[in-house]
Amino acid sequence: MNLSLKQLAIYLSLLTIGSGAGLFGSRYLLPQNNLFRRLKNVTMASPPEYVVPNPVNGSMGTAGGDNVNFIATAVQRVGPAVVRINATRKVANPISDALKNPLLRRFFGEDEQPIPQERIERGTGSGFILSANGELLTNAHVVADTDTVQVTLKDGRTFEGRVAGVDAVTDVAVVKIRANDLPTVRLGNSQNLIPGQWAIAIGNPLGLDNTVTIGIISATDRTSAQVGVPDKRVSFIQTDAAINPGNSGGPLLNAQGEVIGVNTAIRADAQGLGFAIPIETAARIASELFTKGRVEHPFLGIEMADLSPTKKQQINQENQLNIQQDAGIAIKGVLDDSPAKRGGLLPGDIIQKVNGKAVKTSAQVQKLVESSSVGDILAIEVNRSGKIQTFKVQSGAYPKK
Template sequence: MNLPWKQLAVYFSLVLVGGGIGGSAVLLGSPYLLTRSRSFQELRNVTVTSPTETVFSHPIRGSIEVAGNDKVNFVAAAVQRTGPAVVRINATRKVANPISDALKNPLLRRFFGDDEQQIPQERIERGTGSGFILSEDGRLLTNAHVVANTDTVQVTLKDGRSFEGKVIGIDTMTDVAVVKIPAIKLPTVKLGNSQNLIPGQWAIAIGNPLGLDNTVTLGIISATDRTSAQVGVPDKRVSFIQTDAPINPGNSGGPLLNSNGEVIGVNTAIRADAQGLGFAIPIETAARIATELFTKGKVEHPFIGIEMVDLSPSKKQQINQENRLNITQNAGVAIKGVLEKSPAEKGGLRPGDVIQKVNGKAVKTAAQVQKLVESSSVGDILHMEINREGQIISLQVQSGSYPQK
């Protein structure tokens, strides 16, 4: 088949550009929406304590009518309680058109005359995610990546009603966002407790995978306190719940439920290569972040500025060799690096110190230290007990606010 030179040039440009984006293009620029994905950016890990105050309520509105026979099990009952409060979120945004940029290349422009129709510099991308209703007046929680780079989204309820939602705030470090829709007397979820989860307990996920509304999947809690580094998303400050309940693109932002239908986590499809593995943000973390976003519009994360590592005999030897340190312990939390002009440096922490306690609580892993730091507020004094070459030293470190990029 013979093709005109100009058409061949367009095909050629598509091949060149496709070589860079074909395998990793994602809807909405996010690795979590619908098809073709890529993993997160990078960051650290952390969990948060339960909020003492919230700006939303979480009652179960209405009665649950469950037939009195063995065909209606606990999963069906849990879904009936929570399903009406799970929503679909459709987001659209403009992104740069790579074809337009590619055709600016003089080698490609030679095939086109000045009278050729210009290729748009921007294109519209669309994606679908999930969310759930926190309060009767329309406050929703979802993942940050679902609504990133857009001010408004389309929110569709299970009963078919649709509203334009306003994105109130986004926290990329925990991947939590909040949205408000103009409605009242809405069905709401009931928040549970993820602090005492045990592997083997039931886990129920509800969401809109691949745009299939109110899809329910069932599994168990596979593990808890998975650090961001373990999960492969070191740019997030979250200790994840791991489940084998299938969580697919489009599930992002939907609730993970316990057997009573209470929300224990926020599903996030963070690993495209995960087979039989799903991850969720603990509800205590998500609820605290949501409260701050609704009240302040932003979140400040406590920060001290150290690089930590869990010690083992082999890790100790490696760190000592690479960093010219003299760590003697075979277990514990070693400080591998201290940022210049950071709260840690100002407080007297040094590379090679091994953290024993934070605010009087013994710590054995970097994840425990991170949790205790994150559970504090910016400006709090952290009392740290460290082992420095066999000598126990007490230091005070005033946490700062995590630097914004």
């Protein structure tokens, strides 16, 4: 065979580029966790800019005609504060690694020029401006593994952004640019969302800036496990807003144009399902990142499941337990050397209350734990074999990977 090492590298490069070109946005903008690779980013398609009056009771087709509605009003108000974030990072060159094989080197010769060990990957995501002096919020996976990014505003201005903090546990990150008098978003409230309410998303799919779509709130309090990312610590908002790669980090708005969530991902195996991080969680994490550059998450070390008759049987069989209840929150497992283990919690316990507050779902427990601080003592009331007991558990810091 007369193929040279250089020719082989070219062929392999073409194969790599051909297979990776359409997937790069999701591969780069998503964390390396295999479960999270099943998710893609979120986005929307934007109406023309109109000079519109304030919406009347959030209804569509108000006095200005069909083109004037609450969507256009919200987009005009928030659009200027939505940015495009371009990030680059160095990754290992798979061709270089493959050609380190001594058999290949001997076959093709040692006199060929070495293939670079690293290559540059580029990706695009979204973000939005929190403060007039240049504080931005986005997804952690948008700016992962880079210290600086390029931030482009709707008016065309471009700034170098410094990544001020990244929290992979919640997929929230913050970026700072040197600018003043910037347009900002207005934060809303996601705590009382009801399925069926309007939801508007803005982002930069496929490099198409300020793209907008509309849908509804499909559900709230979706747990990380339900979404397919059990390593995250977020109760997601579910929406049916249309999605495309590149929208990660953009805002999810209510009918009044207030940010109620940060668009982050959808399941690749489902259609019409988008997810967003509640704005209260994102804003709290952003504040800690800007202040301290990192976030400590309280950690108990338990694996929970919401019971049903079928789920009860499954848990009992898989974990060799003897749970009798058909409803409630079961502790499936307790990690060794964890705060829960030291506090006395055991697999098979049914959680009744946390700090005196009754809980019915594992999502509620997760929220209560996450709203506490590392080192806080939590009173966990459980039903253990028909007997109600309370255990004092001092939370630890979520372990680093």
